[in-house]
Amino acid sequence: MGGSTSTARPGGIVSVMAVAGIVASLTQTLVVPLIGELPRLLHSTASDASWVITATLLAGAVATPVTGRLGDLYGKRRMMLVCTAPLIAGSAICSLAGSLAPMIVGRGLQGMGMGLIPLGISALRDLLPPDRLGPSIALMSSSMGIGGALGLPVSAAVAEYASWRALFWGSAALSVLIAVLIRVLVPPTPPLPRAGAAGGAGRLDVPGALGLGAGLVCLLLGVSKGADWGWTGGATLGLLGAAALVLPAWAWWELRAAEPLVDLRVTARRQVLLTNLASILVGFSMYAQALIVMQILQLPAATGYGLGQSMLAAGLWMAPSGLVMMAVSPLGARLSAARGPKVTLIAGSLVMALGYGSSTGLLGSAWGMLVVTCVCSLGVGLAYGAMPALIMGAVPRSETAAANSFNTLMRSIGTTVSAAVVGVILSQLTIRLGAHTLPSEAGFRTGMLVGCGAALAAAAVTMALPGRRGGRTSGDESAASVSPARR
Template identity: 35%
Template sequence: MTSTVAGRSSGTAAGTGAPAHLGMTLLALCSAGLVVSLQQTVVIPLLPRLLVELHTDVAGVTWLFTAALLTGAVATPLLSRFGDMYGKKRMVLLCMGLLIVGSVVCALATSLGVYIVGRALQGTSSAMIPLAIGIIRDTFPRERLTTAIGVVSGTMGVGGTIGMLVTGVIADRTTDPHPVFWMVTGCAVLATALIQMSAKDIGARHGGRPDFLGAILLAGLLVCLLLAISEGPRWGWGAASVIGLFAASAVLAVVWVLVELKVAQPLVRLPLLVGPMSSSANLASALLGFAMFGSFTLISNFVQAPHDKLGYGLSGSVLAVGLYGIPSSVLMTFFSFRTGRIVARIGAAKTLAIGAVFGGLATGWLAIFHSHGYDMIVSNVLQGIGFGIGYAALGTLAVQHVPMSESGIASGINSLVRVAGGSIAGAITASVLSAITIGDTGIPSLRAYVVSFAILSVGSFAAAAVALGNGLRHKHVRE
């Protein structure tokens, strides 16, 4: 690695000379990471049920998932910048507080609009992961840094699959979706207490003013883009409203870039987004987020599709969705703890490429083989290996080339593009499922799922290619 970690004192909190409670700190950060990733997926197995209960369609109910990803994409760089300015622990606690409030809103919701508001509040907690990585870089000695980052990054996939399993267990006993959100609330309260008691806020802080204009413009362009993609099949791709939304997103993107280039302390420092070493890392992150978050929704819907009525699907319950995800969760946990050794040997970029290949094989398998339960198990095994390795390596790749003082915002930007990729995946797959239907029924056909799984597979393989190119171009960089 470059000199960004030079001068660390082994076994102590960086720069303090005092012993760091590393075990408890890592436990607290992992607990918070699990809850954050859990909230991202608990709603997925409930989507078919909520579609009927809330009297909406596929595009409408998908916003329960997309809304959280969207607010996460905006909140992540903003709160990461606040972490560098006011303290990372303080911002982690803010993230968890918003998660608790959003969970309570969803637990009391009775309409689609209120659910979306609650999910949007929950989604802001996505900023917790890059903030946690920043705390690790501030606190852990160099010899434990890669493993600790890998473990926390790996909780993103683990919590997601656990969330679907727990949701399945609850949904198997009641048709009321609200207990799921009360469960998230309780877990978030416990994780917040652990953070408060154990995490240290010892990193250097930087003054400045927050870039609220940049945040507003970023939110606007993402909303316009995702709304155009998700509503295109229903409104018509040639409709003036859809064309106008695409045009608005393009204009807002240009204005946003100009603003970020001119303000003294931008929301997103563009060299960290598109610089020589950052661009490939961020593109790989976006593609991997596209593949993982997109697969969560598709697999849940496909498992619950009634085979006797549609001619495809596994006729599974909400619980079955979670049970199929157990191999993925176990393998993600296993590999998140062991990826640090692989990264130390061959580098984060090549390690990420290996994980992304397995991720591509997972959805590629379902595009070809999808008639039996064991096909789902094979796919989930491949997914667990792929995303366990890939996400653990991604945390290191995002920050290994930047100074310590910018680790929070660098990780935040990488997380932003990953979440944005997931948001786009949700919108695109919803569009495909809405466009390729069985006659005029509005019900997605088998071909719609095959096309969607193939798109996600291509995205994951593209992430592998980008990551491999990064590793070959920057062989000298090591954590």
């Protein structure tokens, strides 16, 4: 059961999956160089234009668990092909947009394509021989960070030297290419009978999907827009209050549903629960340094700590971090094979903390920022590669895609909370430069310390994970011990 009986070459499968993940994550950073220009381009206010980013976040958070469950029900390769459709359509709509509304619709559709990454990770378990599984999962999982890091300089260059619409036409073309490659080079992954489903693949828990979607929209919208609306404002408190009611009600339903969207009994198992908690903390830590370093690179040198780089130059300074993440994924896989993914996740978290710690003496130069981002990305690459291995080592094969999608959602929650927390810190610790209010050096250093604390907390949580059993790290053996009897 370790791999597919297909004659397809494993190297080709892994390459397609990795490129698919990079393209999916790259679409999320396409608009970063355009943030300052969006109000003018879309004839809107800066506050309204921020929905271009928020829509992608919300759509991805809601769609990812659903596409993961559908992947378990109807085949992961089939759902990967389905996920390319909103990527293509969303990119085309954005490229033609002349106002805010179609741009938001297009960006929402692009967000729905993020399910490609957890589906791809889960499909590898079905398609590859055991000896290729660890390195391949690590590379595919790291594609989230690789695409984001490489997307910044590429999109900045295109936005600066060509039409901004070319960004989205390029994204559409890449998405079409990915769909073709998946169709041609990735073998079908038949649905696996869900435990307890009487030999059938089961069905989608529609009330569970709607409940989780509503709860996530309330939670993430309240967290991501709280700074704009005011943390004590009626809209923010109302959304967060609704989330506090809807999500427990959703959990109550899932525990009683015959075929739940997310099997909370499996999710509550120690290994899965702690890995998901660590994922939130790692996601928080990863995003904090990206937000802070990009701002430091671009702030005017007149501040005394800003480095006065253009968007393109700042993106180029950060691009090597994506290459580091890609290069470290095989190392992480070897460490996981030798010592177990728990050790790899601990190591990754501690390396991230080291990167943050190094920032105390490196904030004054672009080269220093390069070192900080590369060290942090080295840690992220190790951590991201270990998470799917830990998840798949504790869930049945029939729930692989759903469990990985839920883990991806936990990372997204971590990045959303990180953006909110760092935003609050930088808005409270400011300086005046002429007519402008800018984040202060103390604000940036405080944000880096918070990121360091999150990385150390991730390491502490991971230490509480169960140890290796009998030296095995493959998910299949551990998954076999998961009892199918949930009711």
